[in-house]
Amino acid sequence: MPPASPTTPGPFGSKLLRKSSRSMLGMDPQKIIKTFFGANSGITIVVLVLIMVFLLREGAGFLSTYHHELEVYRKAGLEFCDIADTPLKQQQQLTSALRRAKASAASDEAKRALGDAEEAFETAIEPADEIVSELKTHATETKELANEFHTLEVGRLQLLAAAYSTSDPTRKADLLKEAELSKVDAPNYEERIAAVIDRREELAKALTDYTTVLGTAAVALPDAVADVKTAVPAHIAEVHAAVKKLETWSWQEPVSFFTAARSFFFGTGWITNSSWQDFYGVVPLLTGSLLISLVALLIATPISVSAAIYTNQFASDQEKEIIKPVIEFIQAIPSVVLGFIGIAVVGDLIKGVSQWEILSWIPGFPIQERLNIFNAGFLLAFMAVPTMFSLAEDALNNVPRAYSEASDALGATKLQTVFRVIVPAAISGILAAILLGLGRVIGETMVVLLVAGNRIAIPDFGDGLGVIFQPAHTLTGIIAQELGEVSRGSSHWQALFMVGILLFVISLSVNWCARTIAKRFEHPKA
Numbered sequence: 404m405p406p407a408s409p410t411t412p413g414p415f416g417s418k419l420l421r422k423s424s425r426s427m428l429g430m431d432p433q434k435i436i437k438t439f440f441g442a443n444s445g446i447t448i449v450v451l452v453l454i455m456v457f458l459l460r461e462g463a464g465f466l467s468t469y470h471h472e473l474e475v476y477r478k479a480g481l482e483f484c485d486i487a488d489t490p491l492k493q494q495q496q497l498t499s500a501l502r503r504a505k506a507s508a509a510s511d512e513a514k515r516a517l518g519d520a521e522e523a524f525e526t527a528i529e530p531a532d533e534i535v536s537e538l539k540t541h542a543t544e545t546k547e548l549a550n551e552f553h554t555l556e557v558g559r560l561q562l563l564a565a566a567y568s569t570s571d572p573t574r575k576a577d578l579l580k581e582a583e584l585s586k587v588d589a590p591n592y593e594e595r596i597a598a599v600i601d602r603r604e605e606l607a608k609a610l611t612d613y614t615t616v617l618g619t620a621a622v623a624l625p626d627a628v629a630d631v632k633t634a635v636p637a638h639i640a641e642v643h644a645a646v647k648k649l650e651t652w653s654w655q656e657p658v659s660f661f662t663a664a665r666s667f668f669f670g671t672g673w674i675t676n677s678s679w680q681d682f683y684g685v686v687p688l689l690t691g692s693l694l695i696s697l698v699a700l701l702i703a704t705p706i707s708v709s710a711a712i713y714t715n716q717f718a719s720d721q722e723k724e725i726i727k728p729v730i731e732f733i734q735a736i737p738s739v740v741l742g743f744i745g746i747a748v749v750g751d752l753i754k755g756v757s758q759w760e761i762l763s764w765i766p767g768f769p770i771q772e773r774l775n776i777f778n779a780g781f782l783l784a785f786m787a788v789p790t791m792f793s794l795a796e797d798a799l800n801n802v803p804r805a806y807s808e809a810s811d812a813l814g815a816t817k818l819q820t821v822f823r824v825i826v827p828a829a830i831s832g833i834l835a836a837i838l839l840g841l842g843r844v845i846g847e848t849m850v851v852l853l854v855a856g857n858r859i860a861i862p863d864f865g866d867g868l869g870v871i872f873q874p875a876h877t878l879t880g881i882i883a884q885e886l887g888e889v890s891r892g893s894s895h896w897q898a899l900f901m902v903g904i905l906l907f908v909i910s911l912s913v914n915w916c917a918r919t920i921a922k923r924f925e926h927p928k929a
Contacts, residue, residue, distance in 0.1 A: 538602065835917040852877075
């Protein structure tokens with residue numbers, strides 16, 4: 404018999420994977436590998452839980468803090484001042500429009516008429532403006548007193564909590580004494596609001612007189628300012644509505660916790676760094692995020708799915724070696740670089756093309772802002788294509804070969820096999836790829852912060868499809884823009900973390916939907 408050949412040692416990896424009676428550190432090598440990957444999975448879950456806990460810890464107190472601020476806002480009389488101040492701001496817009504029309508008027512007669520109307524507008528509003536300014540000052544002082552009391556009261560409660568949690572009698576006595584010394588009386592809202600209520604009738608009369616002068620002056624306006632003449636009746640109606648609100652307003656009406664939650668989740672204004680009251684409404688931010696994501700999906704979906712079908716079913720091996728690396732290379736481009744491209748190239752290009760007369764039929768053309776929803780959506784589509792392409796191609800690869808073989812056996816052409824057998828069989832994976840692409844674009848920050856225009860307002864849907872050429876702000880953009888400038892623990896800080904929680908919930912929901920769709924249409928395993 405020939406002598407047995409010596410056994411050649413294999414690579415280290417094959418030794419680990421080979422079944423053996425030997426042990427490493429008292430464990431089987433395969434058990435070590437299993438433990439290693441299991442530990443990594445556990446770490447991922449722990450990190451995810453820690454992120455959720457951190458977001459909840461920082462943002463959970465927002466609604467109670469915001470509820471307290473809205474209560475002070477009402478009791479101090481700031482809400483009363485805002486009711487009257489809203490039409491005053493609209494009057495400033497009318498005056499600005501008259502001033503612009505006066506500068507471009509052709510005749511001296513028109514300039515004189517516009518100048519007289521502008522002077523009449525400004526003179527008529529002065530009494531109401533003076534009253535509101537005085538009431539604002541008084542209400543702001545009341546709010547400062549309320550905030551000071553709230554800060555001292557929170558500190559006193561912390562001292563009491565520390566005193567009753569310590570077992571040292573001496574320290575307990577010192578803490579209780581310190582808490583007693585820090586005790587202050589709450590502001591007397593009823594006494595302070597009287598200064599506001601006493602001038603209610605005076606303010607209502609000043610606003611009513613203003614509307615009378617405004618209506619008379621508007622009649623003499625020339626036809627060159629038709630937009631102002633049209634806006635005046637609506638403005639007068641809003642002033643009368645404000646007067647009615649002032650008459651029925653009560654500082655004692657309670658502010659419910661539901662009001663604070665509704666103001667955040669359904670509010671239409673995100674107003675920060677205000678001199679007297681900040682408002683946090685996520686509707687403009689959520690609308691901007693959804694519109695940008697929708698534009699990105701409408702652009703990226705046909706491109707990525709078509710590329711996946713062609714690469715998987717029709718491309719030669721040489722073409723695959725070019726197409727797949729090129730598409731996947733897009734993921735390596737930093738998002739800030741794409742933002743620079745959007746500012747320097749794409750924005751100017753879109754605005755220039757919109758000036759072409761041949762394209763004037765397109766809604767929103769010619770566009771006024773080069774940084775807008777379409778610009779951001781176009782660049783996000785560019786970023787989403789690699790993710791959607793890879794996942795869609797994987798879905799096509801997972802279709803059992805028996806499907807295409809059975810189709811070929813029945814005499815179907817290649818196109819019939821692809822579009823009537825393979826694509827329908829992979830549709831769940833393709834839909835999951837689209838949803839995961841949505842999760843990719845809705846969480847993007849840098850591109851939207853640079854090229855979306857950052858205007859915190861609900862886009863004007865009256866423009867139809869032209870709404871996509873308006874500026875907007877997003878949930879991710881507001882966090883990146885404002886988080887570094889706010890004080891830790893403030894209501895603004897907590898509001899931004901609430902936005903983060905909302906984003907987290909949206910991302911989890913999108914991923915859950917993608918997983919559900921993929922599981923619902925999953926092919927049975929052999």
